[in-house]
Amino acid sequence: MLGFMRFVATRAAMALVTLVIVSLVVFSLMELVPGDCAERYLAFKNTQGSGISVADIEAERVRLGLDRPFLERWASWLVNAFRGDFGDSCILRLNISQLLGDKFWLSLSICLASLLLAYAIALPVGIIAAASHNTVLNNVLRFVSYLGLAMPNFLLALIIMLISTVYFGDTLTGLFSDHYRDAPWSWGKFVDMLSHAWLPVFILGWSATAFALQTVRALMSDEIGKLYVTAASARGVHGRKLLWRYPARHALGPIINSLGFDLNRIFNELPIVALILTLTEAGSLLIEALARSNDQQLAGAIIFMLTASIVTLNFATDVLLAVLDPRVRKSIIR
Amino acid sequence: MTTETTNPATDSDQKAKEAYFTASQGQLIWARFKKQRSAMIAAWVLIGLLISGIFASFLSPYDPTVAGRDKDYLNGAPQLPQFCDGNGCSLRPFIHPVERERSLATNFRWVTKVNEDKRVYFTFMPKGWDYKLFGLIPMDRHLFGVEEGYVHLFGTDATGKDIYSRTLHAIWTSMQVGTIGVVIAFVLALIIGGISGYYGGWIDSFIQMITDAVRTVPAIPLFMAIAAFIPQEWSAETRFFIISMILGLIGWPTLARRVRTHLLTERNQEYVLAAQLCGASPGHVIRRHLLPSFTSYIIVDLVISFPYMVLSETALSFIGLGLKDPVNSLGVMLQSVTSADVLLNYQWYFIPVIFFIALVMAFVFVGDGLRDAADPYSDSHK
Numbered sequence: 001m002l003g004f005m006r007f008v009a010t011r012a013a014m015a016l017v018t019l020v021i022v023s024l025v026v027f028s029l030m031e032l033v034p035g036d037c038a039e040r041y042l043a044f045k046n047t048q049g050s051g052i053s054v055a056d057i058e059a060e061r062v063r064l065g066l067d068r069p070f071l072e073r074w075a076s077w078l079v080n081a082f083r084g085d086f087g088d089s090c091i092l093r094l095n096i097s098q099l100l101g102d103k104f105w106l107s108l109s110i111c112l113a114s115l116l117l118a119y120a121i122a123l124p125v126g127i128i129a130a131a132s133h134n135t136v137l138n139n140v141l142r143f144v145s146y147l148g149l150a151m152p153n154f155l156l157a158l159i160i161m162l163i164s165t166v167y168f169g170d171t172l173t174g175l176f177s178d179h180y181r182d183a184p185w186s187w188g189k190f191v192d193m194l195s196h197a198w199l200p201v202f203i204l205g206w207s208a209t210a211f212a213l214q215t216v217r218a219l220m221s222d223e224i225g226k227l228y229v230t231a232a233s234a235r236g237v238h239g240r241k242l243l244w245r246y247p248a249r250h251a252l253g254p255i256i257n258s259l260g261f262d263l264n265r266i267f268n269e270l271p272i273v274a275l276i277l278t279l280t281e282a283g284s285l286l287i288e289a290l291a292r293s294n295d296q297q298l299a300g301a302i303i304f305m306l307t308a309s310i311v312t313l314n315f316a317t318d319v320l321l322a323v324l325d326p327r328v329r330k331s332i333i334r
Numbered sequence: 335m336t337t338e339t340t341n342p343a344t345d346s347d348q349k350a351k352e353a354y355f356t357a358s359q360g361q362l363i364w365a366r367f368k369k370q371r372s373a374m375i376a377a378w379v380l381i382g383l384l385i386s387g388i389f390a391s392f393l394s395p396y397d398p399t400v401a402g403r404d405k406d407y408l409n410g411a412p413q414l415p416q417f418c419d420g421n422g423c424s425l426r427p428f429i430h431p432v433e434r435e436r437s438l439a440t441n442f443r444w445v446t447k448v449n450e451d452k453r454v455y456f457t458f459m460p461k462g463w464d465y466k467l468f469g470l471i472p473m474d475r476h477l478f479g480v481e482e483g484y485v486h487l488f489g490t491d492a493t494g495k496d497i498y499s500r501t502l503h504a505i506w507t508s509m510q511v512g513t514i515g516v517v518i519a520f521v522l523a524l525i526i527g528g529i530s531g532y533y534g535g536w537i538d539s540f541i542q543m544i545t546d547a548v549r550t551v552p553a554i555p556l557f558m559a560i561a562a563f564i565p566q567e568w569s570a571e572t573r574f575f576i577i578s579m580i581l582g583l584i585g586w587p588t589l590a591r592r593v594r595t596h597l598l599t600e601r602n603q604e605y606v607l608a609a610q611l612c613g614a615s616p617g618h619v620i621r622r623h624l625l626p627s628f629t630s631y632i633i634v635d636l637v638i639s640f641p642y643m644v645l646s647e648t649a650l651s652f653i654g655l656g657l658k659d660p661v662n663s664l665g666v667m668l669q670s671v672t673s674a675d676v677l678l679n680y681q682w683y684f685i686p687v688i689f690f691i692a693l694v695m696a697f698v699f700v701g702d703g704l705r706d707a708a709d710p711y712s713d714s715h716k
Contacts, residue, residue, distance in 0.1 A: 021547035029559055139372075146702075149557070150694035152645050154652060155687055158671060165678055258551070267552035271648050299559050307551050 006024060007291075008319055015315040022307045023081060027074045050271040086301035097299045105301070107274070108309055110197060111266045114205035117253075118262065126216025129223055141213065148210020153269040157203045165263050203273050204266050210321075212255075212262060212283045213285055219254055223247035253328070256321050260314035283325045350502050363630060366707035373703020380696040385688070391465035394499030395479045399660050402450040403494035406434050407446065412489040412497075412682050415456060428453040439545070450580035452478045465539050489682035497667070501686040504662040505693060508644045511578045515643035516636055518582025523589030531597025532589070549587040554649055556584055561655040571663045577656050581643050592635055596628045630708040638701035641694040648690070659672070664690045 061067050080087065086096040129141045180261045222248050223229065232246050285302065357365070367373060386393055396404070405409070415427035431454045432446045459478040466472050478520060479485070488497035531540040560580050563575060600606065601624065609619050625632075650656030650667025664686055671683045 017543065018547045018550060021544060022551055025548065025551065032563060146695055146698050147691070150641065150691050150698055152648060155668075157690075158668075158684075162681065162684070218632065256559050264550065268554040271555060271558065272653060275653055299555075299562070303551065303555050304561060305557060309552050310552070 003208065004322065007322060011315055011318050015311045016312050020078065021076045022311075023304060024074065026300045026304050026307075027077055030300040031070065057164070070099070081301075081304055086304075087297060096298055099298065100285070100301065100305070102306055107270060110200055111204060111263060111270060113197070114201045114203075114208060114266055115259070116156050117205040118208035121209050122212035122216050123255075126213050127220050127243055127248060129207055129213075130217045130220030142311070145210040145213045148207050148213075151207075153203050153207055153270075154272040154276055156206055156274050157199075160199065162274070200273055200277055201247060203277075204269055206261050207269065208266050215255060215258060216251065219251035220247055223250045231256060253321055253325050259317050260310050262303070263313050264310050339531050362540055363704070363707045370703045370706065373707075376696040376699030376703065379692055380700055383505055384509065386502055387509050390499075390502035390506045392469055392473070392475070393477050394496070394502045395462060395476050395582035396496040396499045396613075397465075397487065398495060398499040400493060400495065400661050402682055403449070404486065404490055404496065405494050407432060407484060407486065407490050408494045409492055409680050410446070410490040410494070412685070413486050415485075415487075418452065419453070421453075424455075426455050428455045429480065429485055430454070441481035442669065456480055457713060466560060468485060480706075488685045489680075491667075491683065491693070497682065497685060500662045500667055501689055504664050504667060504686060506621055506688060507574075507657070507663045508669040508690070508693065509648065511574070511581065511647045511657075512640045512643040514575070514578035515585060516640055518579055519585035519589055519639065519643075520632075522582070522586035523593050524625075526586065527593030528597060528624075531594035531615060532601060532620055532624070534598065534601075538598075542591075542594070545587045545590055548584075549591075553584055554646065557581070558653070558655055560584075560652055570658045573656075573658055574661050577647065577650065581646055585639065585643060585646075589635055589639060592630070597601060597624055597632060600624050600627050634701060634705045635710050637704055640701070641697040644690075644694060644697075663713060 060068075066073070076089070086100075125141070129138055132138070172259055198259055224243075226247070229242070229246050233242055237245070285298065337435050368375075410432070413432075415429060415430045417423055417425070417427055419430070430448045430450055431452050433449050434446050457479050458477065459475050461474050462476040462479055464472060464474045484496070484656050488501060490496055491500075515549065522604050526541060526545070530538045530545075550569050559582060561577060561581075564576055568576070597620075606619060606623055610621050614622075647656055648662060648665040649670075654669060657663045658665050667686055668683070
């Protein structure tokens, strides 16, 4: 038990270090954007008719604490970020945590749902594909999963929208009906969201499914050829029982390990799909922050939070793997 | 003994064996690659697309930029070459010209109408807009054109630009972006992964920590963040190079990790020790002994990472943060397709998509085939 606790603590520390490095990268990027908050505020005042001078900008910088050294500002940003406070966006002049709020959790749940969908499809199909010697089935699956890799998600979204507009006359955009958009959370709103969310979940899950299918199939066909499977089938275990209890359990480890990167891949697609389907969630907020206004505070916050959720998932899968896999568990406790 | 060699079967067997044992690495890979049908088909598709990309200017009848626009045929439907119509058949393909008309009958709006009675024949190797073949040889001949007016195989877009010409140029742009991105990512990966894998120890741990941290950041949001900093007033060509560089600068971690893993396994081999004992410097050992030992793996990695560069560029341009108009790329061409107008009325905007799916699929299949071919144990698996 002590060994296990130590393992969890080490992994948590590694996750923290990763986050600190990421925050340094993100914060440096935010700093690289031409123009800082002081200039932005005063430029806004300038448009309101009051004249400004260089001294004014300097004074504003001191007021906002922008004159402090880089490392000091980074440290305070990082500490605040861990508390969930990303400060204000200079362009929108709103608190970022408020602005993101539900939207971030909403997009995170959509992404997690598509990850779930991907594996719900990929696990059974991948195992069947690996077990069967049907070349036609295997080639079709290979082609479909390559198509999943080759066809960017936004194209899939566009094509689905094209079909739905041409044949059903419905554009399928948005995450809520007009009726519920600004309403407080309720069961009705939740159901309404589910009736809209299946499309982004499906589109985001599409390429993740393709990747997962490849992984599952490759791992399973590696394991199926091994001697312990032959031994088990010689003892009379066969069919589904053989597949699930022997090779599938061995293949599970690497699959759990790759979950974090699958989430990463889904996040990659999120902003673009969100833009096409005009969902008001973190992804399209990111595009707005970057493309329309160069809002570095908001962009930095979103990238940091996305990365933080990947790091958290990686940490969780590491621990889960140690719990599930006796080989990993033994190697820790020893 | 001598009687046996006269037997033709054993003789050819012997020759095949000899050829197998004396074949170079490249010949072996090629022999295994040839056996895979899907990879070979993909390779031919890829070569076809590559050629049409290289000769884009020659193959396209009109300038893909605003200069080549057909101002009388905006959002025009594709015109397919025909051999037969109501007035009989001809060996030479032709199209029916479109005429614009505005009168009382059309409520004084411009209306385009296909004139079924008139034929405009295709001409081959006509003179057209000036371009430079391979960027060097000035030319003005094109593969085809029509006797008068314009022909648009894939239709035109909202400003009257020929979608067929744009698609060909876009393929070329994507290949360039992919190549520049892959080369930059590759050089970075070689340096970083090389140092990490060769020295090992704490340097390796430190570099791996940073690589892993960079790898966890979702790439497209990061691309977007960096691409947004490019000043809007920079020219399209400058943007093109900067975007390709950004793609490379963010794409290195995965490659670097693979280089490191290869190096870690290879550096403990005897031939490395031998070189070190002979007094070879670390740089020399990495370059002359370690890198050649897994060149084939590196080539495969490059081919596999190529489509991701192309897709990232497409995504970036699509949301308006990547390439800009005079430069053609799929993302640029697709910028306007989200509007309901295009979705409902102008579906030919989607024709280039087919080419890009083909391009990316071809790369994925070739990469996959190469990976199997480069693995010396792939035969024994099957």
